[in-house]
Amino acid sequence: MSRVLIAGESWVTMSTHIKGVDSFTTHSYVEGVGPLRDALTAAGHSTTHLPAHLVPQQFPDDAAALADYDLVVLSDIGANSIQLAPRVIDRSERGHDRLANLAAWVADGGALLMVGGYLSFTGFEGKAAFRQSPLAPSLPVELLPEDDRVELPAGAAPSVLRQDHPAVGGAGAQWPHLLGYNRVRARAGATTLAEIAGDPLLVVGEHGKGRTAAFTSDCSPHWAPPEFCERWDGYGNLFDGLVRWLTA
Template structure:
C-alpha cells in the first residue's frame, strides 16, 4: 500500500531583543513525526510532501496521484494546492482540488485532517469551504474561522464502535485539546462515527463517506501535536487508530 501525506511542516522565525541588539533564528518543524512513526509500526509506509513543497511537488495529474491508494491532507491550505507556478504566471493550468475529487471518484481514498490549517482553518485561511474537496467529504466546512481551542480537554463519544476504523480500539479515546467545527452532511453515503460535546453542541470528530468508487475520512482534529494531547500520542492504540483510518481509505481493512 502506498500512502501520500501532504502538509504538516512549517518554518518558525524567532527574534530576541538583547539590549539594543536583535538576534533572529529560524527552524523547521515537522508535525507528522509521531504520525509517521505510528504508521510505520503498523506496517504502513508513507511518502510525505511537506507544506513548503506542496505547491511545487504535489502531483499535477491524476495518473501520478493514482499511484497512491490513500492521500492524507493535513495542515496545508487549499491555496497552496491551487496557486501553482502556472497560475502565478497568469497561465491556465490544473486545478488540483478538482483532481483530488476525480481521484476519489475513480477509487482513491482521501482524508482531510484538522488543525489551524485544516478544513476552513483557525483564522479562516485554510479555505476548503465551497471547493471540490468539500464536495467529496462527509462534512461541510463552515464559511468562517472554525478552529476551537479547548485546553481542559474534549472527550470523544464513539457512535459506531462496530465500524472497521474502531477495530481493536478500546474505549474511551484519550482527550483532545481542540478541533475544527464542521457540519455533518447526513446523506445516505456518509456516516458519523464519533463526536465531541462542547458548549451545548455535538461536533463531528470522525466521519466517513463512500463517494463514487472511493472513500473519504474527515478527522476534525490534529494527527499529532498540539490538539492531540500527550496522553493521546502516548496511547498504545494511537497507531492502531490512525492505521485503521488509512487501511479503510485504501480498502484494505
C-alpha cells in the same frame, strides 16, 4: 498494504530576539508528521511525507501522478498551497487545478483523509479555504463559512459512537483527551463514528467510487497531546483502521 501520501504537517518558525537596541531573527523547521507517519509505517503501510513548503511545487498534478498512491492525507495544509502552483501564482500561466483533479481521482476510486488543524477544513480566520474549493463536495462533512476552530484548553474526551466500525481499528471506547478541533457538520449519508464536545470528530463516507474520512482534531500537538498521539496504544490502531477502511 497501502501507499499513503501525507501532505502538510510541517512548518517554519521565525523568532525575533531583541537585546537592548539590537535585534536578530532565527528560523527553525519543524515536522509534526512523526506520530502519524511512524504509526502507519509500523502497521506496514508505505508512507510518503510531502512537507508543507514543498506542496506548491510537488503535489501530484493529475490522476496519473495520484496513481502512485492509494490514499492521500491532507493535514494542516490549506487549499491555496495545493491549488496555486508556482507557474500559476508567480508566472500567471495556466496549470492543473489539483484540488479538482484530486476530487475526480477520489470519485474514480481513490481515497482521501483530511486531518484537522489551523489550516484544515475552514481553518484559522478561514485561511484553510476548503469550503468553496472543488474538493469540498468530496468530504463527508460540510464546512463552516467562518473560523471553525474550537479550542479546548482544559481538554475534552471523545465519545466513540461506533467502536465496532472497522475504520476505528479496534481502538476501543475510551480515547484520551484532545485540546481542540475544527467544527464541521456531518454530510447527509455520512457516518459519524466519534464526537467531541457534541460535534463530529471522526466521520466517514463515500464519494463516487471512492471513500473519504474527516478526523477533525490533530494527529500531533498541540490539539493532540502526548497522551493521545504518543502514549495511547489505540493511536496506531485508529489510523491503521482508517487507512484500511478507506483503501478497501
